[in-house]
Amino acid sequence: xTDMLMPHTAMPMMNxxxxxxxxxxxxxxxxxxxxxxxxxxLRGVTLSIPDGAVYALLxxxxxxxxxxxxxxxxxxxxxxxxxxVLGRDSARLTVQDRQQIGYVAEGQRLPGWMRLEQLEAYLxxxxxxxxxxxxxxxxxxxxxxxxxxxxSLSRGEYMKAALLCALAPRPKVLLMDEPFTGMDVSxxxxxxxxxxDSANDxxxxxVISSHDIAELEMLADWVGFxxxxxxxxxxxxxxxxxxxxxxxxxxxxxxxxxxARDVRWLAVEQAGRRLSFVVDDGAxxxxxxxxxxxxxxxxxxxxxxxxxxxVFIAMARGSRELNAMEVMS
Amino acid sequence: xxxxxxxxxxxxxDVVRARWLLLxxxxxxxxxxxxxSGVIIPPANALQVGPVIVWAIGLFVFAMSVQDDSPSRIDSxxxxxxxxxxxxxxxxxxxxLTLVVVPAMLGEWLALQLLGIDAGLAWRLIxxxxxxxxxxxxxxxxLAARVRDVRxxxxxxxxxxxxxxxxxxxxxRFMPFPMRVRLPATLSWSLLASTxxxxxxxxxxxxxxDAGKVVWVGIVGSIFALAFTVAxxxxxxxxxxxxxxxxxxxxxxxxxxxxxxxxxLHEIGVDAYSEGLAGNERLEVNLTSVEMAGATRRGESMxxxxxxxxxxxxxxxxxxxxxxxxxxxxxxxxxxGRARFHIRPSHYxxxxxxxxxxxxxxxxxxxxxxERFRIPVVGGRSAAHxxxxxxxxxxxxxDSTWVSISLVTAETGERFSTLFSRRxxxxxxNRKAGEAIQLAxxxxxxxxxxxxxxxxxxxxxTVTRTRSRVTTLPRPALSAEVGARITSAWLQDAELVIHQxxxxxxxxxxxxxxxxxxxxxxxxxxxxVPVRSLPSATRSR
Numbered sequence: 001x002t003d004m005l006m007p008h009t010a011m012p013m014m015n016x017x018x019x020x021x022x023x024x025x026x027x028x029x030x031x032x033x034x035x036x037x038x039x040x041x042l043r044g045v046t047l048s049i050p051d052g053a054v055y056a057l058l059x060x061x062x063x064x065x066x067x068x069x070x071x072x073x074x075x076x077x078x079x080x081x082x083x084x085v086l087g088r089d090s091a092r093l094t095v096q097d098r099q100q101i102g103y104v105a106e107g108q109r110l111p112g113w114m115r116l117e118q119l120e121a122y123l124x125x126x127x128x129x130x131x132x133x134x135x136x137x138x139x140x141x142x143x144x145x146x147x148x149x150x151x152s153l154s155r156g157e158y159m160k161a162a163l164l165c166a167l168a169p170r171p172k173v174l175l176m177d178e179p180f181t182g183m184d185v186s187x188x189x190x191x192x193x194x195x196x197d198s199a200n201d202x203x204x205x206x207v208i209s210s211h212d213i214a215e216l217e218m219l220a221d222w223v224g225f226x227x228x229x230x231x232x233x234x235x236x237x238x239x240x241x242x243x244x245x246x247x248x249x250x251x252x253x254x255x256x257x258x259x260a261r262d263v264r265w266l267a268v269e270q271a272g273r274r275l276s277f278v279v280d281d282g283a284x285x286x287x288x289x290x291x292x293x294x295x296x297x298x299x300x301x302x303x304x305x306x307x308x309x310x311v312f313i314a315m316a317r318g319s320r321e322l323n324a325m326e327v328m329s
Numbered sequence: 330x331x332x333x334x335x336x337x338x339x340x341x342x343d344v345v346r347a348r349w350l351l352l353x354x355x356x357x358x359x360x361x362x363x364x365x366s367g368v369i370i371p372p373a374n375a376l377q378v379g380p381v382i383v384w385a386i387g388l389f390v391f392a393m394s395v396q397d398d399s400p401s402r403i404d405s406x407x408x409x410x411x412x413x414x415x416x417x418x419x420x421x422x423x424x425x426l427t428l429v430v431v432p433a434m435l436g437e438w439l440a441l442q443l444l445g446i447d448a449g450l451a452w453r454l455i456x457x458x459x460x461x462x463x464x465x466x467x468x469x470x471x472l473a474a475r476v477r478d479v480r481x482x483x484x485x486x487x488x489x490x491x492x493x494x495x496x497x498x499x500x501x502r503f504m505p506f507p508m509r510v511r512l513p514a515t516l517s518w519s520l521l522a523s524t525x526x527x528x529x530x531x532x533x534x535x536x537x538x539d540a541g542k543v544v545w546v547g548i549v550g551s552i553f554a555l556a557f558t559v560a561x562x563x564x565x566x567x568x569x570x571x572x573x574x575x576x577x578x579x580x581x582x583x584x585x586x587x588x589x590x591x592x593x594l595h596e597i598g599v600d601a602y603s604e605g606l607a608g609n610e611r612l613e614v615n616l617t618s619v620e621m622a623g624a625t626r627r628g629e630s631m632x633x634x635x636x637x638x639x640x641x642x643x644x645x646x647x648x649x650x651x652x653x654x655x656x657x658x659x660x661x662x663x664x665x666g667r668a669r670f671h672i673r674p675s676h677y678x679x680x681x682x683x684x685x686x687x688x689x690x691x692x693x694x695x696x697x698x699x700e701r702f703r704i705p706v707v708g709g710r711s712a713a714h715x716x717x718x719x720x721x722x723x724x725x726x727x728d729s730t731w732v733s734i735s736l737v738t739a740e741t742g743e744r745f746s747t748l749f750s751r752r753x754x755x756x757x758x759n760r761k762a763g764e765a766i767q768l769a770x771x772x773x774x775x776x777x778x779x780x781x782x783x784x785x786x787x788x789x790x791t792v793t794r795t796r797s798r799v800t801t802l803p804r805p806a807l808s809a810e811v812g813a814r815i816t817s818a819w820l821q822d823a824e825l826v827i828h829q830x831x832x833x834x835x836x837x838x839x840x841x842x843x844x845x846x847x848x849x850x851x852x853x854x855x856x857x858v859p860v861r862s863l864p865s866a867t868r869s870r
Contacts, residue, residue, distance in 0.1 A: 070539075074410055077539065098412075111346075318707065
């Protein structure tokens with residue numbers, strides 16, 4: 001996969017890719033609102049994704065991720081605000097603009113009556129940068145039979161075919177909505193690595209929404225967290241990891257001393273003497289020595305970088321708990 | 330890829346996708362043409378079912394291609410690729426035009442040619458059903474563009490017949506007849522409105538894919554507007570103002586109920602319009618002062634419910650020169666309106682020389698089966714339907730020598746039909762007398778009777794009113810429009826001319842002034858006609 005997606009250059013190291021963003025924003029959204037009937041699906045979403053970044057769009061179900069991707073792909077029009085892709089208003093993308101944007105989504109309806117080779121042959125003339133070698137390589141790597149009809153593919157194979165068709169034109173921006181759905185672990189892992197390398201090598205900007213946080217963590221260098229139609233955070237992975245800490249405390253006082261807890265702690269979990277939580281250290285919630293003061297009998301205190309999954313769960317639960325508290329009050 | 334290349338690219342894809350259905354469609358068109366023209370003998374009901382299946386395949390092919398590249402669905406694949414919306418739209422229209430409409434149009438034209446219809450007339454006759462077919466295609470476009478899959482498409486397609494029925498009922502029930510006759514103006518508006526609405530709705534779907542329920546409002550509105558337009562199409566010919574110089578005056582012969590009289594046409598051509606490609610082939614002429622002599626048997630003035638105008642008593646009356654003129658005249662309204670007839674310029678000499686005749690259908694008061702006639706069938710599709718056996722049921726009034734045709738049935742193998750239409754003209758022609766009675770000028774009801782197909786040529790509403798009594802007739806009942814009082818002798822000398830593709834045209838009739846030139850000598854007598862009444866079907870008002 002890696003070789004295929006980067007046919008002309010050597011494979012870069014993953015850490016070279018990190019922080020590869022430039023000052024130019026490939027994708028932006030400014031104060032974007034979108035209404036579904038009476039429901040505000042997006043409420044003032046603003047984000048900037050640097051050129052060459054791999055942006056993980058996270059959020060619970062119904063947060064508005066798919067809608068945001070639709071807006072970026074120009075499939076919907078914002079009720080208010082604007083989105084740009086490669087500097088062009090996404091509501092007014094031309095054919096030439098679209099040739100530089102790949103879009104893969106879980107619910108996308110590929111022409112099921114076509115064989116894969118027919119679909120490739122149909123799409124190739126539409127894209128000047130269509131890479132037949134890449135398409136062939138991807139097809140072989142995905143173990144897709146070119147003579148099979150799209151409609152007869154399994155769900156995983158279907159997504160692979162969609163990915164193939166989105167990647168073969170070598171787009172500059174790749175918008176992916178749950179692209180790993182139905183794929184087995186090995187293919188998914190391989191795909192992620194291939195995407196990662198290619199994104200770096202080709203300078204692709206990738207916006208990806210997925211529930212596979214582990215893959216996203218490996219892939220993304222920027223993260224956006226969308227909840228209830230609002231962008232709760234949008235920043236680089238480096239910054240996020242520098243801010244959020246996962247704390248593990250083992251102490252007898254954990255059982256009784258609820259007052260010692262800080263309201264800024266997120267995703268607090270207690271199991272016997274053990275207390276774990278995620279905290280946004282950037283907000284000063286984890287002062288130096290503060291934990292020792294709260295739990296003087298602690299026998300174990302571990303503070304480490306929170307994983308993306310932990311941050312995601314912490315933010316999602318934090319919001320729910322906050323809502324519950326608001327309801328109770 | 331240029332715009333044109335992209336259109337052809339999408340078009341090719343759609344053709345490959347629908348190639349088998351398209352082949353089936355073309356084969357169906359060919360088959361229907363061969364059956365309707367008598368080249369092959371159709372199996373039972375094939376001419377009823379065949380055209381419908383062919384339409385359905387054509388509509389389905391088009392709908393499927395639209396649904397594949399749905400303009401309004403977010404999950405359509407093409408919207409995320411580098412395809413121009415305008416190219417996709419044009420490709421779909423190209424498919425509809427070249428592979429759905431053109432084969433149907435050519436097939437229909439060929440069928441008419443094989444039926445012996447003049448080429449020029451055939452094109453004119455095709456225009457209206459083709460417009461209706463185009464409206465159906467537009468409906469298919471709108472629905473296929475919005476619904477999710479074939480199943481929902483079929484479900485949503487039910488909206489079209491519902492819209493047709495609703496608009497048809499609305500027009501016939503809530504729009505008074507004179508207003509219907511003046512429909513060209515509303516037709517123009519409804520045509521314009523429906524075209525604009527369809528274009529806006531489709532444009533909106535391509536431009537704003539997430540328009541949501543608003544799109545459905547547009548779709549439903551468009552379908553009803555199209556249905557309204559199609560319902561209008563049957564009423565009005567194309568019009569082109571033409572001035573006729575002079576006001577030829579002539580005398581015409583009237584056969585009205587049991588009264589035969591002379592009329593005078595004092596004025597012709599005050600408001601004249603032409604229908605046809607050449608501009609002057611058919612003229613619609615207002616007879617502003619047709620004067621009628623005589624009265625009914627009981628001395629009542631009987632309004633003419635319908636009239637038929639034929640020209641040239643010295644020559645056989647050909648169906649294309651027979652125009653069906655039907656009017657709805659309120660029995661209680663002695664003041665009549667205007668009469669409009671179609672007259673060709675070639676008929677002017679006949680008019681001026683003065684032996685045109687008007688056959689007006691009176692009101693059937695009582696009906697009784699008396700005698701059976703065998704009438705030779707000529708014209709139109711006589712060769713293909715030489716086995717038609719006619720049964721004419723007639724009735725006579727006690728003190729009249731005149732009989733009324735009440736029910737004419739033709740037992741045929743099949744209903745006459747081509748790809749698009751089932752319109753026919755059934756005309757009883759008495760060449761000796763130079764008279765003709767048009768029994769029906771539009772689609773005839775059809776039913777199975779004793780395992781044979783029976784086409785009812787004359788159909789009347791269940792209730793026929795006169796001033797003095799109301800006659801209730803069982804279905805299939807008779808119509809004042811097609812009921813005519815003629816003699817048995819006249820009937821025995823008559824031929825039935827079945828001629829297809831005569832467009833339906835209905836016009837109000839006005840007979841205003843009675844002339845003294847009433848000549849009782851012209852009345853025909855029918856010897857030995859047993860007379861019986863039909864008391865069970867008759868009641869006094």
